[in-house]
Amino acid sequence: MARSSSGLRERLLASALRLFVQHGYRGTSLADIAADVGCSKASLLYHFSNKKMLLAELLLPASWEASKLIARLEHLDGRAAAVAATGGFADLSLRFRREIKLLFDNLGDLASLPELGVEGVEDIGEQLIDAMAGRSAEPDARVAALMALSGIFLTSAAELPYDDETLREAMTAAALRTLGRTGA
Incomplete structure (x- = not known):
């Protein structure tokens, strides 16, 4: 069952921060963040064009x-x-x-x-x-x-x-x- 896209951006940010702190910026991929949230990498890229933009948003x-x-x-x-x-x-x-x-x-x-x-x-x-x-x-x-x-x-x-x-x-x-x- 797919999760609602409602709040996806916030969930992506929370996951990215947690994973960046746990595994480092370099040690965390966009695929890791998407998998952690339960969405596709394409869905993540819809909200953030790249990892640097995700970091900037954080x-x-x-x-x-x-x-x-x-x-x-x-x-x-x-x-x-x-x-x-x-x-x-x-x-x-x-x-x-x-x-x-x-x-x-x-x-x-x-x-x-x-x-x-x-x-x-x-x-x-x-x-x-x-x-x-x-x-x-x-x-x-x-x-x-x-x-x-x-x-x-x-x-x-x-x-x-x-x-x-x-x-x-x-x-x-x-x-x-x-x-x-x-x-x-």
Whole structure:
């Protein structure tokens, strides 16, 4: 009995993300994804013209949310920018932890990410570093911001035995210590 095409696109995306995380981007074929969902490869290709477009579609929501975070940080500076950027990036990282794990585990295979049509991705990291540094150009502040950003990114990709709230609090506190932004 054939499954309804209703929701097929969403099922394909969910399957692709799960399989990409489990087997890697390169280790997962379009045929694997179609078989997992129970549809033909032709049906998959009706929705996504190729594997890169499927990947781009998976990463777009995280990119959009990161852009919204950058917009919220735009008018903040100093401690306010650092605290808001740290908490906002921790929330974003936990919400999209499977996508981050996919990125982290497949960095070599995904080197062409800007070519996927995910606009402005390369600038988001710089803008977050700038906000976490409190808009300071000082090397100590910029290096600490890069360390805090990287730490949140890596921690969210790890498989730790903590619930999201515990993990968010710990990541945020550690990042703020790294930034020298503890206390009031």
